[in-house]
Amino acid sequence: MLLNLGGQQEVSSAMGPGKRSVLWVRGCSILCSGCITPEYLDHAVRTETTVEEVCEWITRMKFEHQIEGVSFSGGEPFEQAKALAFIARACRELGLSIQSWSGYTKRYLEKGHAPDGSRELLETLDVLIDGPFIRQRPTSLPLRGSSNQHLHLLTDRYKVEDFEQRYMELVIDPKQTRAVGVMNHAHLRAALALSGILGDV
Numbered sequence: 001m002l003l004n005l006g007g008q009q010e011v012s013s014a015m016g017p018g019k020r021s022v023l024w025v026r027g028c029s030i031l032c033s034g035c036i037t038p039e040y041l042d043h044a045v046r047t048e049t050t051v052e053e054v055c056e057w058i059t060r061m062k063f064e065h066q067i068e069g070v071s072f073s074g075g076e077p078f079e080q081a082k083a084l085a086f087i088a089r090a091c092r093e094l095g096l097s098i099q100s101w102s103g104y105t106k107r108y109l110e111k112g113h114a115p116d117g118s119r120e121l122l123e124t125l126d127v128l129i130d131g132p133f134i135r136q137r138p139t140s141l142p143l144r145g146s147s148n149q150h151l152h153l154l155t156d157r158y159k160v161e162d163f164e165q166r167y168m169e170l171v172i173d174p175k176q177t178r179a180v181g182v183m184n185h186a187h188l189r190a191a192l193a194l195s196g197i198l199g200d201v
């Protein structure tokens with residue numbers, strides 16, 4: 001089974017509780033105005049990897065960085081739900097927690113016409129942050145881009161207080177410097193300008 005993977009981050013403290021590895025999948029049909037990750041929207045761009053390769057990478061991250069979990073972002077994770085459910089089950093066997101964002105609402109994902117494998121993926125998650133990004137509804141809530149998005153604790157692994165931090169990380173890499181975290185455009189512009197590295201964006 002293949003996962004169309006746009007990006008990955010070995011370890012981050014800005015994408016959920018504790019230290020986490022992050023997968024950004026490629027492809028999203030929702031197309032919110034002002035999406036902060038437009039580079040991951042096009043399903044036609046294929047940068048595929050096998051789910052087994054991803055599981056091996058996550059296993060290595062657990063031992064190299066002592067991550068406590070993995071976060072799925074994108075792109076739209078539920079448009080590749082079957083592949084991510086496979087990965088999530090392997091993560092659970094390693095004792096890792098799983099968090100995912102989705103531009104679809106939880107209610108929609110629980111229905112029959114949700115993308116294939118959605119129920120399967122929902123059953124593996126500890127945390128879901130759901131709903132499309134609505135530019136006209138800004139928020140300062142951690143890990144959410146707009147105020148319509150909700151945090152769902154699907155297991156008893158975490159409490160709401162575990163999600164109170166609001167970090168952004170700047171990853172400086174010779175190939176690509178990038179910001180990691182969920183933030184509004186004003187915060188992102190301010191942080192990148194303050195870094196003095198990228199100037200305005």
Ligand code: SF4
Pocket residue numbers: 028029030031032035036037041074075076102103104131132133
């Ligand atoms: S659902 Fe997420 S990835 Fe898809 S367009 Fe909206 S903000 Fe972007």
